[in-house]
Amino acid sequence: MKLEVLTKNENQEVQNSIIKGIRDLINYKNLEPGDKLPSERMLSEKFKVSRSNVREAIQKLEFYGLLKSRPQSGTFVANIGVIALNGMIEDILRLEEPDFKSLVETRILLELKTVRLAALRRTEEDLEQIKEALNAYEKKVINGEDAVQEDLLFHLAIAKASGNSTMNTFMLIITPEIITNFEKYHVCDKGLAQEGIKEHQKIFDAILKQDPKLAKEKMKAHFKALYQYCYNI
Numbered sequence: 661m662k663l664e665v666l667t668k669n670e671n672q673e674v675q676n677s678i679i680k681g682i683r684d685l686i687n688y689k690n691l692e693p694g695d696k697l698p699s700e701r702m703l704s705e706k707f708k709v710s711r712s713n714v715r716e717a718i719q720k721l722e723f724y725g726l727l728k729s730r731p732q733s734g735t736f737v738a739n740i741g742v743i744a745l746n747g748m749i750e751d752i753l754r755l756e757e758p759d760f761k762s763l764v765e766t767r768i769l770l771e772l773k774t775v776r777l778a779a780l781r782r783t784e785e786d787l788e789q790i791k792e793a794l795n796a797y798e799k800k801v802i803n804g805e806d807a808v809q810e811d812l813l814f815h816l817a818i819a820k821a822s823g824n825s826t827m828n829t830f831m832l833i834i835t836p837e838i839i840t841n842f843e844k845y846h847v848c849d850k851g852l853a854q855e856g857i858k859e860h861q862k863i864f865d866a867i868l869k870q871d872p873k874l875a876k877e878k879m880k881a882h883f884k885a886l887y888q889y890c891y892n893i
Contacts, residue, residue, distance in 0.1 A: 671716075674709055676753055678717035681707045682727075683749045686737060693739040697727070700735075724752060763838055768883045770827055771815060772876055777822035779867045779875040786821035787868060793817045794860050801853045808839055811853075814860055818867070856882070 682697065689695075697703070700718070704711045718735055721727040726745055729735045737745075778786070793814040800807035812835055819831040859882040866875035 671713075674713050675717045675720065678703070678707055678709060678714055679721060679749060679753060682717065682721065683746060686745065687742070691737050693737050693741075695737050696733075697735045697737070720752070721749075724748060763834055766834060767815075767831075767838060770830055771818070771879055771883070774819045774822040774824065774827050774831070775863065775867070775875045775879040776872040777824055777827075778818045779870050779872040781823040782821040782867055782870070786817070790814065790817040790821060790864055790867065794864055797860060798857045801857055807853055807856075811856060811860075812839060818863070821867070 682703070685691070685697070691697070697718075698706070700711045700714045703714045707714070718727055718729065722729055722735075726738050726740065726748060727735050728738050740748075778790075782790075793810065793816075797807050797810035797814055800810050816828075816831055816835065819828045822828065859878065862878045863875060863882060866878050
């Protein structure tokens with residue numbers, strides 16, 4: 661089999677075609693909740709795509725609760741009615757990839773909440789992880805190296821310290837896309853990285869003091885320059 665190298669848009673189109681195919685298969689065979697889908701191999705042959713493409717499409721439908729994979733058993737239709745399932749699949753197919761500005765807005769809204777909760781709930785272990793990420797970021801910036809990933813690890817450590825697993829999950833979902841866009845737009849080349857060291861320290865100090873109001877204030881100030889930059893792209 662030849663190696664498939666797809667662009668992001670092409671991959672999205674392939675995923676959508678597989679999702680439509682799975683929907684049509686469920687409808688054509690009148691599959692009920694709990695019924696088993698054909699194997700990944702059979703679906704890849706039927707749709708004439710790679711197994712990895714089928715796996716990604718199944719994982720996406722599983723993420724939205726429409727399918728359920730069981731180790732060593734296969735993939736099954738989730739406990740949801742056919743009408744609801746078809747409607748949800750239509751919604752999924754209409755979803756657009758978020759643009760950079762949307763991602764930044766979502767990140768800011770999330771982090772103003774997570775930093776406040778982190779100040780209230782952080783443990784000693786959380787403080788150690790946040791400080792470790794802060795130090796790694798500072799080291800990279802001082803050495804003139806790309807510190808995008810270290811920056812986001814600092815913010816992910818705060819999200820984890822919030823004690824809210826849902827917010828933490830949302831941060832983990834949008835982080836890869838943020839890293840890609842940061843590198844694309846060279847955000848850290850705009851003089852934000854050096855200032856970021858001081859701002860990270862102020863955020864950490866507020867969390868250390870368990871002052872949620874101050875923590876939110878320092879996070880808001882930290883994002884101000886980034887937000888303004890995004891709207892000047």
